[in-house]
Amino acid sequence: MADAAPNTDLVPVTVLTGYLGAGKTTLLNRILSENHGRKYAVVINEFGELGVDNDLVVDTDEEVFEMNNGCICCTVRGDLIRIVGGLMKRRDKFDGIIIETTGLANPGPVAQTFFVDDNVRAKTRLDAIVTVVDAKHLPERLQDSNEAEDQIAFADVIVLNKADLVTPEELEAVEQQIRKINKFAKIHRTTKANVPIAELLNQGAFDLTRVLAHTPGFLTEDDHEHNDDVTSMSFEVESPIDAERFNAWIGALLAEKGQDLLRTKGILAYAGDERRFAFQAVHMIADGDFIGPWKEGEPRVSRIVFIGRNLNRPQLRRGFESCQAA
C-alpha cells in the first residue's frame, strides 16, 4: 500500500464558527479579498453581510437532520452534502472550501457531516474548525450559553479577536478561560481578525499531528472533572497499542459517552506497524487512518485527547493504558 500521507487530492474544508459580532464576517471578507494566491469556495448563511461579489460564494439554509443509524447524537447537515457534491463538479476552480456556520450553531453536525457521508468523505477532508471569539464579550457568552463553550471545545484554531478592546490582564484571563475548555487548540490573538490567512487555512489541523506535537500542559491534573463544564485531557503511553483492544475500548466508550465527548483525537503507534495511526471522533462518529511513517528516531508514543463534559480522568487513563499490546 502506498504511504497514506494526508491525501492532497482531497479538498481541504475549513469550518468557521463564532458568535455574531465576534469578527467572522471580517475574517471572511479578508479571505475573499486579500491576494493570497488561493481561491476558496465559501458556503454562507446570510449573503447580505458579505460585501464581496464572488461566484464561489454559495448561499445556503442550514438543514440539520438526524441519521437513522442507531446513533442518538448523529446529526448532519444535509445542505452541505448537496453543496459539496455540487462544488465537486467544478473542482478545478478552487483550492479549498470554507463553511461558515450561524452564530448560535453547534459545530457538531457540520463536523459529523464530513465523517458520515461517503461521497463527501471521498472528495474532501476536514482541515480545521476555526472559532472566532470576541475577547471582550466571551466571558458573558460562556455564562449564558452552551453553544459558546461548544464552539471553543470543537475548535482546532481559535481567533481571539478584538484583543485591543480589553486590558492585557483581561486578555490573559480570557485566554485562561479558553484553555480550561480546550487546551489543545492553537490561539491567535488578533484585532480586526488580522491573523495571516496562511495560518488559518490548509493547516491540516484536524489531522492533529501538529496539534498533538505541541500540546501544552500534558499530564497536568488540574481539572474539575465531575461537572457540566467542558474540559480537555490527554493521555500517552509508550508501549505500542494493540489495534483490536483499542477498537473495542474506544468503540464502547464512544457508544456510552459519545454525547459528552465532543472531540476525541489520537495518534497511535500500533504494534507491528511502521506507520502512525490517526484517530478522531466527533461525538459517537469515529474515523481513523494511517498517516505515514514515524520519523527516524522519533519516540513512538501513542497519545489521545478528549474534549468534553463529565470526563473521568482515572477511568479514561486506565482504559487507554489497557490498550497497550501485551
Add this chain to the structure above:
Amino acid sequence: MSQTVSADHILETRGIQNSLDAFVVAAAFDRTGTAAAFALGDGTVRIARRGATDWPGVAVHDGAALALAPDAAPTGWVSGGDDAALKRIGADGGVSDIASFGMKWVEHVASFTDGKARLVGCGVGKHVHLFDGKDDRLKTLEHPSTVTGIAFDAKGKRVAASHYNGASVWFVASKTDNPRKLEWKGSHTGIAISPDGDAVVTAMQENALHGWRLSDGQHMRMSGYPSKTRAMSFTKNGKWLATSGAESIVLWPFFGGGPMGKPPTELAGGDGVLCTMLATHPAQEAVAAGFSDGLVVLADINSARILPVAGTGRGPVSAMAWSPDGTYLAFGTETGFAAIVDFSKK
C-alpha cells in the same frame, strides 16, 4: 485458441468518443433523438448531433451546470446551474433564459410532453417551479425543506418532489395547491415514479430506498446498499426498478405484489466496483449501467446477459441517457470522457 475481445470493442466499432475536459454532470437526447447534449461542470453544454465527431460547446452557465433534461419541445434541452439560472438550449446551440432565481442553485430539471401539453419543472431550494410551453410560470410549489429530486408521472398529471421526511405529490392542474404528503423520517435524496403512476420511490441518505404504493398507502423498504443510490430508473413496462449504489445493478421487482420481502435481482456484479449510474432502455427490458472504474455495460434483464460497452479507466461514470427510440446510448464520466454508442442493426 481463444481470442479475447476487448472490453472496448463496442465503443471502438460503434461509438464516437470525445474528451470534454470537465465533469460530465448529465447527458440527455432531445425528444427527436437527433442530438445528444452533455452538461459539464465548467458550465458549458456540448451538443453531439447524430453521427458527428465534432461536438460544439456552448457557454450556458456561469459556474457549473447541475441538471439537464430534454426540452418539452421536439428539439433542444433545458438546464439548471449553480448560477441560479434555468436555461433553454436550442438544437442550433442558441441559449435563452427561462427564469432566474437570485442566489439559489437550480439543482433539478424535468420536462414532460404528450405531443400537445408541454411542461418544464425545476427544483430550486425548497421550491418546485412549473412552466408551460410558453415559459409562463404555472406554479411555484413550496416544500418543508430543500427539494432533492423531481419527477413527472407518465401522463404529466402529477409532479413529485423528494425532501426531508418524505416526498410530496402535486397535481399539476389542481386549483388548490395541497400535495399528497408521503411521509417517512429521514433525508430523501432522489425520486422516481413508476410508469403506471402507482409507486413513488425515493433514495435515502442511509443507503436505502423507500417507496409508497399510492393506491393503498403501502410502504416499501428496499435496503442493503453499500453506498447511496444516485440513479433510479424503472423499466418501460414498470416491472423493474433498476438502481445504482451497489457493486452490481440492483433490480427490484415491481410485479407480483411488489418488492416487499423479496430479494432484488443483481446483474453485472462480482468485481467489487460500485455501480454509479444507469439508464433503463426505453423499449426493452434492458439497462445500461456505468461503474466507478469507468466500465459501461448493457444488461439484458431476463437472460442476465451482459454486453460490455466500454472498458475501465476513464473515470467514474456520472451521466447516461438513451435516445427515445433506444438505438443510441450516451454516457460521460467525472473526468470528462464522453461517448455515444450506436446500437442499431447494421
